[in-house]
Amino acid sequence: MTVLYGEGRSAMRVSELPCAVAAARAAAASLGLAADEAVVLHDSNKLTLRLLPCDVVARVAPVADQVARLEVELAQRLTEMGSPVAALAPRVTPDVHERDGFVVTLWTYCEPAVPPEVPPAAYADALARLHAGMRQLDVPAPHFTVRVDRAQRLLADRDRTPALAEADRRLLDGTLGRLRRAIGERDTAEQLLHGEPHPGNLLATESGPLFVDLETCCRGPVEFDLAHAPDDVAEHCADIDRDLLHDCRLLVLAMITTWRWDRHDRLPNGRRLAGEWLGRLREASAEVR
Template sequence: MGAVMGTALGAVRVVGGRLGLPVDDLAVLKDGSNLLVHLRPAAVVARVGAVTASVRGDVFGHFARADELSRFLAGRGVPVVAPVAAPVREGGWVVALAEHVPHQAERTLDSTTFAALLRELHQELAHFTGDLPARGPLDDIDAVLALLSRPADLVAERDAVAAGWPELPVQALHGDAHPHNVLFTAGGPVWNDFEDAWRGPVGWDVACAADSRLLDRAAVQRAYPAELLDHWIGVRRLLVRCWVAATDRYRAAPPSPSPSP
């Protein structure tokens, strides 16, 4: 275990212990953009900002919005992974706790069903009036470019995207609506991970689904037509390239977490 991983798990132990949760048998479920840790044997998973924290100056705000949106949707009867505790800062890390949901990780919905599920989610999200970012993926692209000292090729793509940003009706979005963010449980599909939520055109979420390797683009678009889908898929692909570059940089030289304020 690396030093950075060790300090992150230490933060989970402090936060979990403060809430009376078991912290002696932590299991890392995923070490990706965020670190996901199961506090066994409790049905609780900790999410710790990792690569996301190196890119986003306000990763706490992203976690807090995910918490707020999940609670809002649960109140409207939408199956979501339920928050256990609001995010906190601990030892330079941001930690959020949510329900551990047993699911079949290898199973996903077919393209038409996924698109219908996304449309239903949007119908509920349209009622959300809380504060959300207005530029979503463009904020992340700009943050990564600054982190990477603004490489010319990515900057040129970013400027083209920004110049062609469409004026369309907007609403609250999931922000990262791909199949891995829907958990297939014994009780049916459950939405997860609203960290990237923003207020934008529904075509963004449709593009996140349509450009997934697990779904068929044409089938998604037939089931949920969206304006300027090609544009949003282009933005999505640029965003993915930026996150890959940010992740490579983080893995090569992981930053030391700053002290908690």
């Protein structure tokens, strides 16, 4: 199972795009960077732009929906340690810029590698090096179970999830509760994690794989992070609890399935994916009985 979608990864509203682009260009201009052109690289909960001719990457989000200062702090400290994360833009002071209701952060543009896929062994190595760097940081971060709580609150809110059948609602809630207890009862070391190191948050660059989107960081067992990666990545990981990884994979699957039933979710083909994932969870539930 490869998990590609995290919590609330719906695209920025179309009406917000021109203002978000203008905010990014204005932030760059205030630092003396020429940003005559903005090329959209990715549109999710954050808008990612390549600004030209200064050739830096701008990440833009509404003020209310971001934890940019933590992300900037983590990126700066992890880069200094040589961890495989995208670096902040050179020649400017690392900071968070607020413009017209948006926050803008500026990053180094990295040429994509050819081919663009990261091989499983390189993926596993990059994640292990990221975790090694994160173990050296003492920063406040929520426990991964906070996300389980949010998912269960969403399931309890029938106004937010009106299309979800009651049997499937019970299945999701029961799966989340059961796996949260099972994972919590294990005597497992926990540390700072990326939170969502799925393939969409790993760039294949000419200088090697680099993780992005550090705003999802949380605390928990490394198996929770590994649960977001393609299955064959785990084959290259030593010293992991395979049973715990299995439980974490099912837990993450139940969470991302829940997000797809939120009536505000705008992920393309989200409901089709939710139906497929519910089928997997039904099979897993039947095996437990």
